[in-house]
Amino acid sequence: MGVKWEDIPKKYKPHWSTWKIEGTPFEETQKKLNAKNLHDPWLRNEVWIYSIPKHYSSFVKVFTRGMIPGFALFLGLLGIKRYNGSETQHH
Incomplete structure (x- = not known):
């Protein structure tokens, strides 16, 4: 049912101090909250959302993933169907 936090090796777990608000859109939110003493x-x-490289979250890349193998599989199955279907006569 997924990976538990305890199962992840310690070397892959980021330390809490690595995430900085400075330089993200949350910096403005933090300033507004501080102005209201919140x-x-x-x-x-x-x-962490803003630390993901943009080329990994590209919609086009996610949408087209597997398109070439899927199309090749489609053509292969279409060829097999036509080859097997040519032997049978339909009225």
Whole structure:
């Protein structure tokens, strides 16, 4: 049912101090909260979203993943169907 946090080796777990709010859109949110004497201690937990390289989250890349093997499989199965279907006569 998925990977548990305990199952991940320690060397792959980022330390909490690696996520910085500075330089992200959350920095403006933090300034607005501080102006109202409020603080969101969990805001840092959402900063990882902005550390993902943009080329990995490309919609086109996700949409076209597997398109070439799928099309090749489609053509192969279509050829097999036509080869086997040519022997049978339909009225």
